[in-house]
Amino acid sequence: MLRFIGKRLVYAIITLFLIATATFFLVAGAPGDPIAAKVGQMPEQAQEIISAKYGLDKPVFERYLIYMKRLITTGDFGESIIYTGKSANDVIKENTLISAKIGLIALVFQITIGICLGMISALNRGKPVDNIIRVLVVLAICIPSFVFAALLQYFLAFKWKLVPVFGWGELKHYILPVTAYALGGIASYTKYMRNSTLSVLSEDYVITAKAKGCSKGRVVRKHIFRNSLIPIITMIGPAVAGIFAGSFVIEKMFSIPGLGFYYMKSVSDNDYTMVIGLTIFFAMLFVASLIIVDILYGFVDPRIRVAKGRK
Amino acid sequence: MSENQQKTMVQEVPLTDDMFERIGTEGLSGEDIGKQSLTYWADVWRRFRSNKMAILGLILLIAVICLLFIGPTLSGKDYQFIDASIKNTPPNSEYWFGTDDMGRDLFTRVCVGGRVSIYIGLCCTLVMFVIGSLLGALAGLKGGIVDDLIMRLCELIGNLPYLIIVVILSMVMGRSMFSLVFAMSLTAWVGTTRMVRGQILQIKEQDYVQAAKALGADTGRIIIKHLLPNTLGIIMVDVTMSVPGFIFSESFLSYIGLGIRPPETSWGALASAGQQQLMFYPYQLFFPCLLIVITILSFHLIGDGLSDALDPKLRQ
Amino acid sequence: MSEKILEVKDLNVSFHTYAGTSHAVRGIDFHLNQGETLAIVGESGCGKTVTSKAIMGLLPTPQTQIKKDGDSAILFHGENLLNYTEKQMTHIRGSKISMIFQDPMTSLNPTMKIGNQIMESILIHQKISKKEAEKQALEMLELVKIPNAAQRMKQYPFEFSGGMRQRAMIAVALACKPEILIADEPTTALDVTIQAQIMDLIGELQKELNMAVILVTHDLGVVASVADRIQVMYAGKIIERGTVDEIFYHPTHPYTRALLSSVPKIHTSNKETLYSLKGTPPDLINPPVGCSFAPRCEYGMKICRQKYPEITQFSDSQQCSCWLHHPKADVSGLPEEIFKRG
Numbered sequence: 001m002l003r004f005i006g007k008r009l010v011y012a013i014i015t016l017f018l019i020a021t022a023t024f025f026l027v028a029g030a031p032g033d034p035i036a037a038k039v040g041q042m043p044e045q046a047q048e049i050i051s052a053k054y055g056l057d058k059p060v061f062e063r064y065l066i067y068m069k070r071l072i073t074t075g076d077f078g079e080s081i082i083y084t085g086k087s088a089n090d091v092i093k094e095n096t097l098i099s100a101k102i103g104l105i106a107l108v109f110q111i112t113i114g115i116c117l118g119m120i121s122a123l124n125r126g127k128p129v130d131n132i133i134r135v136l137v138v139l140a141i142c143i144p145s146f147v148f149a150a151l152l153q154y155f156l157a158f159k160w161k162l163v164p165v166f167g168w169g170e171l172k173h174y175i176l177p178v179t180a181y182a183l184g185g186i187a188s189y190t191k192y193m194r195n196s197t198l199s200v201l202s203e204d205y206v207i208t209a210k211a212k213g214c215s216k217g218r219v220v221r222k223h224i225f226r227n228s229l230i231p232i233i234t235m236i237g238p239a240v241a242g243i244f245a246g247s248f249v250i251e252k253m254f255s256i257p258g259l260g261f262y263y264m265k266s267v268s269d270n271d272y273t274m275v276i277g278l279t280i281f282f283a284m285l286f287v288a289s290l291i292i293v294d295i296l297y298g299f300v301d302p303r304i305r306v307a308k309g310r311k
Numbered sequence: 312m313s314e315n316q317q318k319t320m321v322q323e324v325p326l327t328d329d330m331f332e333r334i335g336t337e338g339l340s341g342e343d344i345g346k347q348s349l350t351y352w353a354d355v356w357r358r359f360r361s362n363k364m365a366i367l368g369l370i371l372l373i374a375v376i377c378l379l380f381i382g383p384t385l386s387g388k389d390y391q392f393i394d395a396s397i398k399n400t401p402p403n404s405e406y407w408f409g410t411d412d413m414g415r416d417l418f419t420r421v422c423v424g425g426r427v428s429i430y431i432g433l434c435c436t437l438v439m440f441v442i443g444s445l446l447g448a449l450a451g452l453k454g455g456i457v458d459d460l461i462m463r464l465c466e467l468i469g470n471l472p473y474l475i476i477v478v479i480l481s482m483v484m485g486r487s488m489f490s491l492v493f494a495m496s497l498t499a500w501v502g503t504t505r506m507v508r509g510q511i512l513q514i515k516e517q518d519y520v521q522a523a524k525a526l527g528a529d530t531g532r533i534i535i536k537h538l539l540p541n542t543l544g545i546i547m548v549d550v551t552m553s554v555p556g557f558i559f560s561e562s563f564l565s566y567i568g569l570g571i572r573p574p575e576t577s578w579g580a581l582a583s584a585g586q587q588q589l590m591f592y593p594y595q596l597f598f599p600c601l602l603i604v605i606t607i608l609s610f611h612l613i614g615d616g617l618s619d620a621l622d623p624k625l626r627q
Numbered sequence: 628m629s630e631k632i633l634e635v636k637d638l639n640v641s642f643h644t645y646a647g648t649s650h651a652v653r654g655i656d657f658h659l660n661q662g663e664t665l666a667i668v669g670e671s672g673c674g675k676t677v678t679s680k681a682i683m684g685l686l687p688t689p690q691t692q693i694k695k696d697g698d699s700a701i702l703f704h705g706e707n708l709l710n711y712t713e714k715q716m717t718h719i720r721g722s723k724i725s726m727i728f729q730d731p732m733t734s735l736n737p738t739m740k741i742g743n744q745i746m747e748s749i750l751i752h753q754k755i756s757k758k759e760a761e762k763q764a765l766e767m768l769e770l771v772k773i774p775n776a777a778q779r780m781k782q783y784p785f786e787f788s789g790g791m792r793q794r795a796m797i798a799v800a801l802a803c804k805p806e807i808l809i810a811d812e813p814t815t816a817l818d819v820t821i822q823a824q825i826m827d828l829i830g831e832l833q834k835e836l837n838m839a840v841i842l843v844t845h846d847l848g849v850v851a852s853v854a855d856r857i858q859v860m861y862a863g864k865i866i867e868r869g870t871v872d873e874i875f876y877h878p879t880h881p882y883t884r885a886l887l888s889s890v891p892k893i894h895t896s897n898k899e900t901l902y903s904l905k906g907t908p909p910d911l912i913n914p915p916v917g918c919s920f921a922p923r924c925e926y927g928m929k930i931c932r933q934k935y936p937e938i939t940q941f942s943d944s945q946q947c948s949c950w951l952h953h954p955k956a957d958v959s960g961l962p963e964e965i966f967k968r969g
Contacts, residue, residue: 015467026483126689142608144559146566147600150586158590204733210685211728212748212799213721216713222747226738248474249567253586264567267478275482279475286472330930331955 008294012287019283024067027272027279028060067276077277082269088277091262098168099258102250103243105174106181110239113182114189115232121190122197122228123220133190140187149180149253168256177254181247185239192235197228233296240289244282351540358620365616371609375602379429382422390415390423391574399592408598412588420576421598427577429606431492432557438496440550443503444542450504451511452534458508465501473498481569491570495560503549510542544621551614555607562603578603632806632839633659633682634702639694640677640686647912651677653863659807664833664840666854666871668847668886672908674863675843679809682841683726684708684716703807722752725800729812731792735784741768741795742780748802767798770835771828790821797828804836811843826853847890851875856944859883862909862919869945879939879947882920884962918950926951926961 058066070076077088121133140148153176156162163175200206201224209223248260255261259278266274359365383390386407394414402409408417450461477494484490514520520537528536562579564570566586571577578599585596640652652674659665667675680686681693682701693699693709701708708719720726728734736744745764750757761780768776771794784792793813800808810829814822830853833840842854850857851871858868859882867880878884888902906923909915915922921931931950939952950956 011466018467019471023479026479138608138611142555142604142611144562144566144582144600144603146563146586147582147596147603150582150589150596150600154589154593204728204730205736207685208728208734208796208799209736209747211683211720211726213717213719213751214747215717218751222739223736227736230738242472244472249563252567263478267482268568270482275479279479282472282475328955330933331928331950331953331957333926333928333957 005291005295008291012291015287016280016283020068020071020280021064023276023279023283024064025060027276028063071280077281078273080266080271080274082266082271082274088274088281091259091274091278092281095257095259095262098256099244099247099251099260102174102177102181102256102258103247106178106185107236107239107243109178109182110185110189111232111236114186115193115229117186117190118193119197119220119225119228121194122201125198133194137187137190140183141191143183145180145184146249146253148183149176149250152176152180153253173254173256177250177256180253181250189232189235193228193232196231197224200224200228203227233293236293236296238290240293242286243289244285355544355620359616362616362619364612365620368609368612368616371605372613375425375606375609376429379422379425383419386416386419386422388416388419390419390576392416399588399595401592402594409592409594411584411595412592417581417595417598420581421578421602424576424578424581424599425602425606427488427571427575428558428561428579428603429554431488431495431561431577432554434492435496435499435557436550436553438492439499439503439553440546442496443500444507444546446500447504447507448511448538451508451515452530461504461508465504468498468501471498477564478569481564486569486572488571488575491561491564495557495564499553499557503546506545506549507542510545511538514538514541548614548618548621551610551617555610555614558603558607558610630661631658632661632704634700635678635682636702637694637697637699638678638681638701639699640674640681641692643690643692644912649911650914651863651911652681653914655860655863655865657858657865657868659839659841661806662833662837662839663855664830664842664853666842666844666850666857667860668844668850668857669860670845670908672911673860675845675860676811678860679726679811679841679843682708682809683720683724684711684713685720685726718752721748721800721805722803723805724807724809725803725805726809726811727793727796727800727813730816731789731796732816734796735792735799737784740781740783741787745780745795745799745802748799752803764798764802767802768795770801770832771795771798773798789817790824793817793821793825794828797825797832801832801836801838805838807839807841808833809841809843812845813842814849815844815846822849829853847886859886862914863911864919864948866920866949867945867947869941873942873945877941877945879941879945879952880920880949881924881926881951883947918948928956 067078071078075089077092080086080088117133117137121130124130157164157176163172205227206219206223209219214222244259247256247258248264250256251258251261252264259282263275263278263282265271266278392415394410397406397410397414399412400406400410400414406416406418408421411417411420446461450458473495476498477491480494480497481490484493514537520533523533523537558578561570561577562582565577565579566583568583571580573580581599582596582603585592585599588595635655635657638652638655639650642649642651655674655678657665667678669675677686686693695709699709703719703723708716711719735741739747742761742764745767746757746760749755749760749763753760755763765776765780768779773779773791773794779787779791779795784795787795797813808829813829814825817825826849829840829842832838840853842850844850854871856868856870857874858865859874859880860866861882867874867878867883869877869879874883875887878887882904885902885904889904904923909919909922915932917933918924918927918931918936921927924931928950930953936948936950936953938946938948940946951958951961
């Protein structure tokens with residue numbers, strides 16, 4: 001197991017290094033002068049000072065070496081070109097938690113509700129409950145999250161004034177974004193859980209369990225549940241990793257000061273140091289989540305755990 | 312019927328000698344009783360046709376596509392024509408979907424935007440399909456170092472959040488339809504490659520392919536006769552399910568401002584514009600969204616029907 | 628040996644499928660004596676497995692229909708299991724009647740340790756502590772001759788080979804010392820060498836625990852050494868039954884004879900081709916009128932395609948449903964063993 005984790009870590013570091021390098025050269029080579037926006041009207045001398053401050057007077061490769069050295073030795077993701085004194089590290093420190101909170105809460109809802117609905121649907125196959133759930137799932141999968149968010153805003157907040165439209169900080173502000181975020185996920189988890197439960201239901205070991213004299217409830221709890229969960233766990237990996245990416249649109253719609261909100265803002269501002277820093281940070285989060293989930297997966301399915309442990 | 316009942320029934324009828332004439336298996340052979348056999352694809356088509364939801368999806372999709380192409384002619388308006396005097400008109404007999412905040416006819420815009428969205432969806436799917444199945448087939452058939460390299464590449468790209476790739480690429484390449492298609496397909500082929508490779512590896516091990524090999528069939532024949540027909544099904548389902556995925560992504564990206572930019576438009580861009588007017592003119596969001604939902608729904612129905620038809624065992 | 632512990636009367640099972648209603652089992656009667664081994668033999672799809680699952684009450688409920696009125700009954704110690712509720716059946720399954728299945732690779736829960744799977748059946752049916760159950764489970768594993776039982780208890784099914792899994796499966800089934808074991812093709816998925824070991828094990832345990840065994844198989848070779856009585860099923864009906872000797876030496880039904888001829892014998896000379904029965908069993912959605920075997924029977928007569936043959940009794944134990952035993956039948960050129968007593 002330890003060796004497996006070690007191997008994954010080495011891969012992850014190589015991946016991150018490649019991402020950081022690619023991002024740096026792509027963004028640094030992007031069209032549009034990042035300085036021009038800020039210093040366009042300044043006297044030439046001031047421009048030079050600023051250029052020197054951000055190292056823009058040096059060739060790209062040298063800048064890359066300096067940046068990477070600073071990143072690795074001090075964990076400095078870089079300073080904003082547009083907002084003097086504001087560093088990527090500040091944004092990360094202040095706003096990651098907000099994005100993570102929304103994403104995680106939504107994910108927990110997605111998984112728990114999805115698993116429950118999927119099980120109910122599969123165990124009642126062909127009955128009205130199953131049909132209703134299936135129709136709702138198809139609808140929910142076909143509605144983009146921003147459309148759903150707009151509908152929620154319009155009816156719950158604007159028409160019926162049940163919750164505030166915008167704003168951030170209190171519990172009530174979470175309701176709309178989390179609901180809008182969770183919906184699509186609930187639908188897909190329900191769908192996958194239903195399929196996976198149905199396939200487990202037709203497995204021989206379920207009949208064995210019944211033949212042993214297990215009651216219906218026991219068969220579901222002890223034999224069906226855990227086995228039908230395995231394919232779902234594989235989906236959770238990318239989902240955890242995608243928490244931050246998925247929050248982009250929700251943060252933008254509800255003006256939530258999360259990581260995605262600032263990331264998008266930096267992109268539209270052409271704030272290139274910020275974009276590089278945040279991109280690398282995003283990639284780190286993503287890769288780390290994938291590793292954690294891989295390890296978690298090993299704990300759930302003993303076949304994988306033992307097979308990997310023996311390698 | 313119990314044995315007793317049968318006994319009495321049998322005894323009621325007189326048994327004549329002639330009934331005991333031996334006829335053996337003549338006239339009937341256990342093997343002839345089978346049903347008339349259909350070719351695989353004819354059978355797939357028969358199953359697809361009998362699936363009402365799939366046919367509904369097909370009809371919906373054809374209806375939407377027809378609307379997109381003849382819509383502007385029907386309305387007789389230009390999608391870029393600005394008329395400040397008719398800003399934000401609600402739907403009426405003149406402007407079927409109303410007008411937007413610049414007085415442009417929303418119906419015509421939805422039709423033109425829809426063409427862009429569907430066009431992007433198809434382009435991305437095509438690129439994904441071509442690159443994905445070529446690399447997948449290469450990895451699966453060649454194996455060895457080629458397979459290793461392709462799989463490493465897949466792993467690398469699979470380890471990246473796709474939104475970030477799209478964001479960076481749109482920064483680097485500028486925001487255009489081309490960069491959007493490029494960015495979206497760059498990440499999407501990985502899934503197809505893995506799937507095609509997996510299928511090929513699996514089929515290669517099947518007894519019938521081994522048998523064909525043992526009988527001396529060459530590689531080309533094995534690919535055409537065995538691998539292609541057996542991977543085609545799963546690829547077809549993947550393709551049908553990908554188109555709505557890309558339409559979804561396009562609308563999402565346009566919505567957060569990374570996709571299609573004015574004066575061009577797409578469903579996502581229209582929805583984004585509509586959302587800003589949501590509080591006062593909800594219809595401006597409603598119509599583009601309605602068409603997105605219908606289109607995606609129809610693709611899903613077709614895809615589900617197709618996968619059921621291709622593999623009836625999966626169904627229940 | 629003579630006490631009947633299980634008696635099946637006029638069992639009818641049908642499935643509702645897309646294509647129509649399939650009559651998988653069509654009115655069969657049989658009984659099982661204490662401590663004996665009854666083999667149910669037939670080709671795939673003849674209703675053997677359905678019969679055994681019907682006894683266990685394991686047929687999927689909405690799609691399957693079991694006839695419950697009239698004489699129909701599955702009597703276990705005189706109690707009709709067909710009238711039992713699902714809850715009552717859970718007390719029978721695993722504790723009084725157990726079942727093992729064809730494919731040991733898929734019949735064990737992949738995410739549960741072997742020990743826990745055995746303990747589960749003990750804990751469901753007996754009010755004992757977990758420790759005690761663990762001890763019993765260990766004894767069971769030793770009983771089925773799994774080496775390093777204590778260590779094996781903590782392993783998962785994927786760490787077991789096919790034969791070992793089937794042993795573990797037997798341990799699960801026998802954990803509560805049931806009175807009846809239904810073995811549904813227990814050796815079909817195994818290597819030939821392992822097959823004999825598993826059959827021997829079942830035989831040994833049967834004596835040790837004094838239980839009755841219903842052995843469901845399509846392989847007459849397996850049956851010869853272990854079974855006391857054999858009943859041959861074809862298209863959802865029992866067409867012939869008798870003791871092992873009767874069936875092997877004096878088959879009275881052409882189908883039984885065909886089955887026997889297709890078993891390879893050590894004396895068969897090289898030049899002799901192994902007999903193979905042509906055709907496939909009939910479609911049970913529209914079962915043929917008359918004898919279902921008639922379309923494949925080389926001695927078939929006109930009557931065979933019109934009426935189902937009555938039962939001819941040859942001895943206390945042997946009986947057969949075939950028109951060839953009617954006095955008017957044309958018996959010229961028939962293999963003589965069919966008529967040894969006819």
